Amino acid sequence: MFQMEVTAMNRSHLLYRLQTIDLEISNGKxxxxxxxxxxxxxxxxxxxxxxxxxxxxxxNRWRTTLRDLELEAKSLTAKITSVEERLYGGRVTNPKELANLQNEVSYLKRRRNELEDRQLEAMVKVEEHEAEVDSKKASLAQIEAEWTQTQKRLAEERSELEERLAHLKKERVEVEGMIGAEDLALYRELCSRKGGQAVALLKGGVCQACRVTLPTSQVQQARSGNSLSFCSSCQRILYAER
Ligand SMILES: [Zn+2]
Incomplete structure (x- = not known):
């Protein structure tokens, strides 16, 4: 009688150990x-x-724009200087020609003023975008630093997981070898029907898989261990901790 009891306890215990290993393997994977x-x-x-x-x-686009505007302003200034030299140089005396030169200078100066406004605008844009680039650089550096940390942590975790899974697989072979063929078949069948969990821990009268409180008679039966017992609610094999 005592021998039978121990055997049944061992059966549910071994199945529970197998279940624990399988759940850890599946979580690990x-x-x-x-x-x-x-x-x-x-x-x-x-x-x-x-x-x-x-x-x-x-x-870069705004820097190019600014450079182009500066070149344009420079050539415009040179042109104004040359027209003014002719205007005030004393060699041109014809009033109509002088008036034309005067008009040209006025026109060129108006254009230069416009150009200066656009230059100013471009300078502001360059400054704004320099600040933008700095802020994007800082944010990239921060993300890169965090990423490097994460990669290091993940690489460590990967090798830890590999090690742990290899150990679990070895342990699984050992435990499986101690379980009878019939119990194993039952275990596999229940696993496939019950979302990968065939064995439930019975603790404080509650099935830890489905969280249902079981009748006292069932709890006692699971504890007595005369045969495998099953949760009346989720039908999983019960393992009562000693
Ligand atoms: Zn249950």
């Missing part, structure tokens, strides 16, 4: 996939790089 997905360039990092590139392109 899920985490492994998450870790693999997290390794490598992140979307956040790519986005930060693109944002910096965009800001830098925009800054």
């Amino acid at each position: 899920r985490r492994q996939e998450e870790v693999e997905a997290g390794l490598g360039e992140s979307e956040e990092l790519r986005q930060a790089r693109r944002a910096l590139q965009k800001a830098a392109d925009e800054l």
Whole structure:
């Protein structure tokens, strides 16, 4: 009688151990996939790089605009100087010609004023975009630093998981070897029907898988261990902790 009791207890205990190992393996594999997905360039990092590139392109565009405007202003100033030299040089005396030169100078100066306004605007834009580039650089640097940290942590976790899973698989083979063929078949069948969990821990009269409080008679039966007992609510094999 005592021998039978021990045997049944061992049966549910071994199945429970197998279940614990299988659940940890399946959680470990899920985490492994998450870790693999997290390794490598992140979307956040790519986005930060693109944002910096965009800001830098925009800054270059405004710098080019400013340079072009400066060149244009320079050539306009040279032109004004040369027209003014003719106007005030004393060699041109014809009033109509002088009036024409005067008009040309006025026109060129108006254009230069316009140009100066645009130059000023471009300078402001260059400054704004310089600040923008600086801020994007700082934000990229921060994201890169965090990313590097995360990558390091994930790489460590990956090797820890590999080690842990290898250990669990070895342990699983050992435990499985101690379980009878019939119990194993039952375990597999229940696993496939019950979302990967065939065995439930019975604790304080409550099935820890479905959270239902079981009748006292059932709890006693599970504890007595004369045969495998099942949760009346979720039908999983019960394992009562000693
Ligand atoms: Zn249950």
